[in-house]
Amino acid sequence: PRGLAFKTRPAESLGKHHTLILIKATGEAVRREHLRGYRERLRVELELAWKPPSPMTTADRLSAVARLLTDHPVPGQSHVGLERGQLTFKAGDLDIVEASFPLHDRAVNARLHAELRRVYVLNDEQLTALRNHYGEEMAFYYAFLNFSCTWLAPMAGLGVLFFLLQYSDADGVYELGYVLFASLSVIWGALVYVFWRRRSHELAVLWDVSSVQEVEDVNPAFRGAVVADKVHGGARPHVPYWSRLPAFSHTAFHMVIQVLVLIVLEYCVYAHWVWLNETYDNPESSIVVYYLHSFVLNSLLYIFLIMYGQYVVWGIVAWWCTGKENWPSMRLFHRNYVAYVFVFIWLDGYMWSLIIGFVHIPLVETYEGDLTEVVFPIWGRLFRTNDHDADYWMAKHDSTIIAMLSTNQIAGLLAENVAPIVVVWYLHRNLRAHRAKLAKRREQQQGSPGGGTGGGGDPTDPLRALSMQAVDEWWLLGYSTQDDYYDTTLFIGYIATYTVIWPVTPLMCWVNNHVELRTDLIKINKAWRRNVPRRVTGIGSWQPALGISIGLSTFLVVAFATISTRHAEVFFRLSQNPAHPDHDYYWNRDTGHVWLSYRFVVLFIWEHLLAAILFLIYFFMPPLSERVRDVRHLKAKRRVDAERREKEEELRRELQGAENQARGFRSTPSGQRILATVSPWGTATLESAETLRRIAKQKEYTEGTQRTLEETIGKPPPLGPVSRAMAWAWDPGAETADATARRNHNHKE
Numbered sequence: 001p002r003g004l005a006f007k008t009r010p011a012e013s014l015g016k017h018h019t020l021i022l023i024k025a026t027g028e029a030v031r032r033e034h035l036r037g038y039r040e041r042l043r044v045e046l047e048l049a050w051k052p053p054s055p056m057t058t059a060d061r062l063s064a065v066a067r068l069l070t071d072h073p074v075p076g077q078s079h080v081g082l083e084r085g086q087l088t089f090k091a092g093d094l095d096i097v098e099a100s101f102p103l104h105d106r107a108v109n110a111r112l113h114a115e116l117r118r119v120y121v122l123n124d125e126q127l128t129a130l131r132n133h134y135g136e137e138m139a140f141y142y143a144f145l146n147f148s149c150t151w152l153a154p155m156a157g158l159g160v161l162f163f164l165l166q167y168s169d170a171d172g173v174y175e176l177g178y179v180l181f182a183s184l185s186v187i188w189g190a191l192v193y194v195f196w197r198r199r200s201h202e203l204a205v206l207w208d209v210s211s212v213q214e215v216e217d218v219n220p221a222f223r224g225a226v227v228a229d230k231v232h233g234g235a236r237p238h239v240p241y242w243s244r245l246p247a248f249s250h251t252a253f254h255m256v257i258q259v260l261v262l263i264v265l266e267y268c269v270y271a272h273w274v275w276l277n278e279t280y281d282n283p284e285s286s287i288v289v290y291y292l293h294s295f296v297l298n299s300l301l302y303i304f305l306i307m308y309g310q311y312v313v314w315g316i317v318a319w320w321c322t323g324k325e326n327w328p329s330m331r332l333f334h335r336n337y338v339a340y341v342f343v344f345i346w347l348d349g350y351m352w353s354l355i356i357g358f359v360h361i362p363l364v365e366t367y368e369g370d371l372t373e374v375v376f377p378i379w380g381r382l383f384r385t386n387d388h389d390a391d392y393w394m395a396k397h398d399s400t401i402i403a404m405l406s407t408n409q410i411a412g413l414l415a416e417n418v419a420p421i422v423v424v425w426y427l428h429r430n431l432r433a434h435r436a437k438l439a440k441r442r443e444q445q446q447g448s449p450g451g452g453t454g455g456g457g458d459p460t461d462p463l464r465a466l467s468m469q470a471v472d473e474w475w476l477l478g479y480s481t482q483d484d485y486y487d488t489t490l491f492i493g494y495i496a497t498y499t500v501i502w503p504v505t506p507l508m509c510w511v512n513n514h515v516e517l518r519t520d521l522i523k524i525n526k527a528w529r530r531n532v533p534r535r536v537t538g539i540g541s542w543q544p545a546l547g548i549s550i551g552l553s554t555f556l557v558v559a560f561a562t563i564s565t566r567h568a569e570v571f572f573r574l575s576q577n578p579a580h581p582d583h584d585y586y587w588n589r590d591t592g593h594v595w596l597s598y599r600f601v602v603l604f605i606w607e608h609l610l611a612a613i614l615f616l617i618y619f620f621m622p623p624l625s626e627r628v629r630d631v632r633h634l635k636a637k638r639r640v641d642a643e644r645r646e647k648e649e650e651l652r653r654e655l656q657g658a659e660n661q662a663r664g665f666r667s668t669p670s671g672q673r674i675l676a677t678v679s680p681w682g683t684a685t686l687e688s689a690e691t692l693r694r695i696a697k698q699k700e701y702t703e704g705t706q707r708t709l710e711e712t713i714g715k716p717p718p719l720g721p722v723s724r725a726m727a728w729a730w731d732p733g734a735e736t737a738d739a740t741a742r743r744n745h746n747h748k749e
Helices: 027-042 058-070 106-116 124-134 136-165 173-206 241-280 287-324 330-366 390-445 464-474 482-498 505-526 542-564 567-575 596-620 626-666 669-677 689-696 703-713 721-729 737-743
Strands: 004-013 016-025 089-091 094-097 225-228 235-238
Touching: 004 390, 004 464, 016 027, 016 058, 016 464, 027 058, 058 124, 106 124, 106 505, 124 136, 124 173, 136 173, 136 482, 136 505, 173 482, 173 542, 173 567, 173 596, 173 626, 241 287, 241 330, 287 330, 287 390, 330 390, 330 482, 330 542, 330 596, 390 464, 390 482, 390 505, 482 505, 482 542, 542 567, 542 596, 567 596
Parallel strands: none
Antiparallel strands: 004 016, 089 094, 225 235
16 A cells, blocks of 8 residues: 565575565655655745655655655654664564665666766865765765865965974974964864864755754654653653763763773873883893884774774763663664764773873973882882883874874775775675585585575566575664764864974865865775665754864864974073073073963963954854755745745635636526525625635535634625525525625626
8 A cells, every 4th residue: 555565585695594674665656655754844844846856765755665665644643663764673582674775776876976976175076976966964974075175175284384494494484384284273273173164054054954854763762751842843752861860970970980990091002101111111121122012003903992892882881871861762862872982982082192292291390309119009109210201101292193193094994994894805705606606516415496596596586686685784884974973073073183293184074074085985896785865954963062172172282283283382492592591480490481370371372363253264264055945945935935836826725616616506407496485694895815715615504614714704684595505505606686786896707
């Protein structure tokens, strides 16, 4: 009845036996479901066009099929434990359906990848092609990645120039350039955020999702009451917000535990780093051993133990904690989950710099005792000599950040774009070998029945290729944009923060993002299942996370310039001469550098000035350009005009139908008798078309109809049986000449 056709096939794959159900939806059923979903959107989306665009896109068809499969046939009800677009659920401990997913269209995927890999950046037409095939969720990720490539180019060029500037012999030029470039990197990050906000709105308008109401998929794990929705009508899940306070405390507790674990791991890596530099960074030690420890062991420990190991663990813990908070919809669930993940990845990404730059270096600079006597918990004495001053550790901090950034970028690219493809290639290689072995066994058995889809199946079966593809993709996992957003957002924050330490950071990220722009489709099409398209209005919770990351980078950049390095001493250049009267006030004669306390003063003033600039950029630059505002206003106006014309056409048709009914009734004998015996009330004029429309809708004269007529044109004298039955079709144009004369005006039919 829903236009779905099912074909069942036995399937076997690497010793696992399955029942494979191939589902096909007829074009008419999909079209009707698409129109039904579009009409539902019209109720709440003011900027949506009155008529759906034609033809339907691939993403629209997949969404319609997913609704046919999973939406409850009774309005206002939902399947318990069933996610939108997915049939995967359990009954107790029994897997009813292990997995459900649409198959990849390999031919279209190959054409899209062949077209996109040849361009420098994607234009709106190419992004729209991605949206039509994969849906808005995937298209917005590609648009965000494409936008970052565009904005990284000028910053990469400036970074290279600043990198060359450090070799300049001009006194004070590099320090002054450092201050300007540090400020520019933060302002660049703020501009990236606000202009992406604009770009996101432009794409939302282009793709007709600017006024979309994101689907509130019911959280399968939600436990609460169902109340009436007074805004949108129907029912909605509800739980008092105060009842989540214990769950919030539970989340905070586990977040503190994870942060403490992170600090312990960072402390271990820090201790190894100090011991390494104190022991092997001298002419007598082997340079090979030093670099083996520094750039291999220490960096790998940081990348795999902290950056990725802790990220995976915290992702699991955050998912579990968010589930305890009992959010009624999956949208709210994912919003809070992303917020918790972002808090941790920010601490995870910057904890090393916080320890080295703001604890270790100030400790070495201000400590007046013997550093070799300092005892560290667990590790004991790490300092071997007092010869390494604060300047030495500042240089080591910079080299460590460079190693961390480069290693992290390479490891991230390999983990996200290379490792999944290699794993899937190995898996499919085993599947092909297993099928070949089964086929050979069947040939030896001489005519034994086929071993199912996993063994190759019947070569004459027209669905054989699709069945084999379905079994191959069953082994894959569903794709999520979270890791890609995490990577892109984190490195934009790194650029705003660490560019002053390693000026070629934007260039490295620019190259990485261009590689991902051309290889992500390979990963998505070959290493992951095809997802059911989701209609979204942007990149979701990652957009405010990006803004917060840029805002926090203001303090980090200024602190690096004032506390972790000597570059802020350019502000005290005028008093550097010992003959200057204020020299001793600002400069320490023993070290030859500005006192740490005055560098803190510079930090406070400089950071507040940059924060004020970011505030002006964030809150006074409008999120919508004038062109987008005009387009949205025009779309809303066209929508209202189209809706008004549709209602006028509907009213015209109803009036025409009422006139035709009245004209036919006049020609009947009953109508003639009523015209001859009509009471004075029967000659009353129906003053408005709206009144005639309401009366014409009544198919028989009931007590409710009589009350409606009485309220509209006054209570009439009693009518005869015939008049009572046919009064709804009364035509004022059928009045007699005497009645017309008595009322002194004419009436239209």
